[in-house]
Amino acid sequence: MNKKSNPSNKEKRQKRKEEQHRIKLAMQVVDCANSLNDPLESFPVFQRFSKNGIDATLYVKRVTHLDKDVKDWIYDLTKRNMKENYESCSWGWNDKKKYEELMDESAWYLVSQLTNGKLLGFSHFRFDLDEGIEVLYCYELQLEPEVQRKGLGKFMMQILELVAFTNTMKKVVLTVLKNNEHSIFFKNINYVVDETSPMDCDEEEYPYEILSKANKRLITTA
């Protein structure tokens, strides 16, 4: 049969075209979110956390707009909280690699601090395409040990979900290390194993899993 008239080739070409179009539209959604000045601007209620003895303010900034002392603290807290977990699995800890990831120019930060300026916690997130889908990817959520288990982490994840879903991201995605005792936190706030999470098999065991929460509004109207 003539190649050009093969209906299955035609179908494949059409499917490829549709997929390219879908990815182009998804990229436009990501670009639009990345062009925001302050994703938290319209939500003053989420700029303050007063609970369990903590009175904190919260803001969102691009990494390029953070002060140097805040960037230094972000790196230091990540290392204090995570180095041991990284070192006790196949990932290992690499100062330079982690610093570069945290300071990548596509990084956004949600930062919480006391009114006197003491820094309490942060989330590093990005608006990005993940497997061709527009998502808010939460790279880190790190709190100072003395403010853990007081509801601040849950509040910060609610902010990420608000920012993600008001900017029509399809889901919030994150990677957790299986050896991190804190990973249970995400399941507690209704994150589930994502379809892109790798499955352990005889040949390979993965030290991490990928969790996500879907934008229900987009799923039901799709």
Ligand SMILES: CC(C)(COP(=O)(O)OP(=O)(O)OC[C@H]1O[C@@H](n2cnc3c(N)ncnc32)[C@H](O)[C@@H]1OP(=O)(O)O)[C@@H](O)C(=O)NCCC(=O)NCCS
């Ligand atoms: C994980 C972390 C961000 C959670 O934030 P947090 O402010 O301590 O958690 P919250 O107080 O908001 O807890 C929310 C819920 O999760 C539960 N939870 C939180 N941490 C938990 C833990 N380690 N084990 C079991 N349950 C936990 C809380 O009991 C709470 O449940 P409730 O709503 O039924 O009361 C914080 O503990 C932290 O920074 N840990 C160190 C860094 C880390 O591991 N980050 C995650 C990997 S990126």
